[in-house]
Amino acid sequence: MLEALEGSAAIARAVARCRPGVVAAYPITPQTHIVENISKLVADGKLQTELVSVESEFSAASVALGASAAGSRAYTASSSQGILLMTEVLFNISGMRLPVVLTCANRAIGAPINIWNDHSDSMAVRDCGWIQLHCADNQEAIDTSIQAFRIAEATELPVMVCMDGFILTHTLEPLEIPDQDVVDRYLPPFRFDRMLDPKNPLSLGTLVGPEYFSETRHLAHQALMAATSTIVDTDREWQTLTGRSAGGLLTVEGPENAKIGVLAMGSVVSTFREALDTLKTRKKAKLINLRAFRPLPDQALREACAGLSDLVVVDRALSPGFGGILGGEIKAALSGMAKMPRIHNVAIGLGGRDVPLEMWPRLLDVPTEDGGFRILDLEPAKLGEVP
Amino acid sequence: MIEVRIHGRGGQGNVVAAYLLATAAFETGQHCQAFPSFGAERRGAPVTAYVRIAAQPIRRRCQVANPAFLLVQDAGLLHIPSTLEGLKPGGGILVNSPHSSTELTEEYGRPMVAVPATALAQDILGRPVPNVALLSAFLALTGMMPASALVKALAHRFKGDVLERNTRLIEAATTQVIAGAWQEVAHA
Numbered sequence: 001m002l003e004a005l006e007g008s009a010a011i012a013r014a015v016a017r018c019r020p021g022v023v024a025a026y027p028i029t030p031q032t033h034i035v036e037n038i039s040k041l042v043a044d045g046k047l048q049t050e051l052v053s054v055e056s057e058f059s060a061a062s063v064a065l066g067a068s069a070a071g072s073r074a075y076t077a078s079s080s081q082g083i084l085l086m087t088e089v090l091f092n093i094s095g096m097r098l099p100v101v102l103t104c105a106n107r108a109i110g111a112p113i114n115i116w117n118d119h120s121d122s123m124a125v126r127d128c129g130w131i132q133l134h135c136a137d138n139q140e141a142i143d144t145s146i147q148a149f150r151i152a153e154a155t156e157l158p159v160m161v162c163m164d165g166f167i168l169t170h171t172l173e174p175l176e177i178p179d180q181d182v183v184d185r186y187l188p189p190f191r192f193d194r195m196l197d198p199k200n201p202l203s204l205g206t207l208v209g210p211e212y213f214s215e216t217r218h219l220a221h222q223a224l225m226a227a228t229s230t231i232v233d234t235d236r237e238w239q240t241l242t243g244r245s246a247g248g249l250l251t252v253e254g255p256e257n258a259k260i261g262v263l264a265m266g267s268v269v270s271t272f273r274e275a276l277d278t279l280k281t282r283k284k285a286k287l288i289n290l291r292a293f294r295p296l297p298d299q300a301l302r303e304a305c306a307g308l309s310d311l312v313v314v315d316r317a318l319s320p321g322f323g324g325i326l327g328g329e330i331k332a333a334l335s336g337m338a339k340m341p342r343i344h345n346v347a348i349g350l351g352g353r354d355v356p357l358e359m360w361p362r363l364l365d366v367p368t369e370d371g372g373f374r375i376l377d378l379e380p381a382k383l384g385e386v387p
Numbered sequence: 388m389i390e391v392r393i394h395g396r397g398g399q400g401n402v403v404a405a406y407l408l409a410t411a412a413f414e415t416g417q418h419c420q421a422f423p424s425f426g427a428e429r430r431g432a433p434v435t436a437y438v439r440i441a442a443q444p445i446r447r448r449c450q451v452a453n454p455a456f457l458l459v460q461d462a463g464l465l466h467i468p469s470t471l472e473g474l475k476p477g478g479g480i481l482v483n484s485p486h487s488s489t490e491l492t493e494e495y496g497r498p499m500v501a502v503p504a505t506a507l508a509q510d511i512l513g514r515p516v517p518n519v520a521l522l523s524a525f526l527a528l529t530g531m532m533p534a535s536a537l538v539k540a541l542a543h544r545f546k547g548d549v550l551e552r553n554t555r556l557i558e559a560a561t562t563q564v565i566a567g568a569w570q571e572v573a574h575a
Binding site for chain 1: 402405406409410413414418419420421422423424425444445446447448449450452540543
């Protein structure tokens with residue numbers, strides 16, 4: 001049944017349906033409403049969980065780590081500087097192979113202070129060993145949040161659900177929260193074989209010297225790479241159950257014979273979906289929505305880009321001194337393809353800059369313009385006025 | 388698709404107004420989308436919120452640059468040029484103001500409809516929050532949906548005495564404007 005819900009409230013309800021044993025979080029805009037709504041569900045007696053109010057994001061992640069190690073289904077959420085403060089713990093969670101789920105309400109990172117949306121935060125923890133899934137709209141975010149627990153517990157890898165701050169978290173729209181019995185059928189109770197238990201002692205996160213460290217890293221990489229099939233399977237099963245896919249590893253839309261492709265992640269995809277269907281453009285183009293950023297699905301990307309002459313990769317963050325992060329990754333993933341498309345990389349929508357429908361035809365012109373990474377919606381006249 | 392932009396100051400219930408309008412549309416079987424564009428989050432700072440209402444699911448997530456209607460909760464914001472920017476030709480401007488529509492229209496040189504929303508809210512709710520009265524007047528002007536849809540939207544948030552007072556406020560605000568005056572704009 002559809003309800004008119006704010007994205008954050010919907011995520012709280014979806015997480016509650018997953019019956020988390022422990023929720024720990026520290027408020028930060030634009031994540032705050034998610035945890036606020038969870039704590040309201042707890043206060044109203046609609047969710048039985050151990051809700052832990054902590055004094056920092058470092059502690060929030062630490063509580064989730066400890067809870068997960070002790071065999072609880074653990075959840076946390078954060079944004080921006082909060083994700084940065086969690087960073088050390090995020091590496092520990094993945095290193096210990098703990099199936100924590102975290103919602104990242106994507107937001108820029110300061111300085112200068114900026115509370116608005118881009119992907120700088122989740123990109124900054126790109127290498128922390130977590131699965132990262134991006135959501136194009138709030139329904140995908142709801143469905144991905146539920147799938148995240150299944151994926152995490154099947155792979156014993158933590159999952160970060162990335163949803164655009166404000167643009168998704170603060171948008172009210174008709175959304176469907178799956179019924180409890182549907183979620184219960186999809187997500188069985190969490191049973192953790194490696195649970196910390198005095199009757200069956202084991203150590204987590206111990207010292208590993210040079211004689212085994214490479215092997216642990218190899219296994220971590222293998223586990224992430226193998227998670228691609230779990231991501232596909234869990235989404236397929238969800239689709240069978242609910243009739244909705246949350247996008248698997250990636251989706252491709254648009255005319256079969258298009259030579260230009262645009263690849264993006266997150267809520268701009270939703271805007272581009274409308275543009276693709278309704279705007280008359282001189283050039284035909286495919287829209288590739290990359291849902292799985294980690295693991296980066298090389299094979300699926302190559303299949304999606306087969307037949308393209310040009311691919312415009314849209315970044316919502318950048319690595320100063322390098323360029324677009326997603327752009328660099330896609331170049332690496334496609335290199336060695338028999339007919340690799342020319343790759344053009346732009347960043348747009350940094351720190352909350354609006355991405356209008358008209359951005360779509362602009363992106364389609366990028367292949368004919370001078371190459372090299374650039375911020376496409378830069379307003380050069382303002383450069384002299386930057387505060 | 389109808390696009391509406393709401394301008395107000397932090398603390399005036401701008402985002403709630405957007406959510407209520409979208410929820411009211413949802414209650415009448417339409418698709419809707421509402422979201423804020425915050426400045427620095429503090430009371431008194433200008434806040435913009437957007438509403439889209441359509442027969443089909445809404446996929447665009449950009450800001451509303453060319454609204455058919457502007458709801459202005461604080462008349463002081465009319466002095467900021469960006470408040471009126473992008474309004475569609477023939478679009479409607481509804482302003483919370485103790486002055487008359489004629490006075491506002493003369494002062495700003497373009498047609499505006501005034502509703503004393505703060506005063507109405509102060510009288511009936513005992514709180515100077517203009518959003519519900521402004522929304523009620525807006526629904527009456529456009530005929531987009533019945534006032535009962537707004538009551539239903541409010542019922543998701545309030546009950547008992549607060550809901551009853553808000554329902555009375557809706558009735559009072561409806562009579563402040565010419566019903567259907569903006570009907571053609573809404574159907575354009």
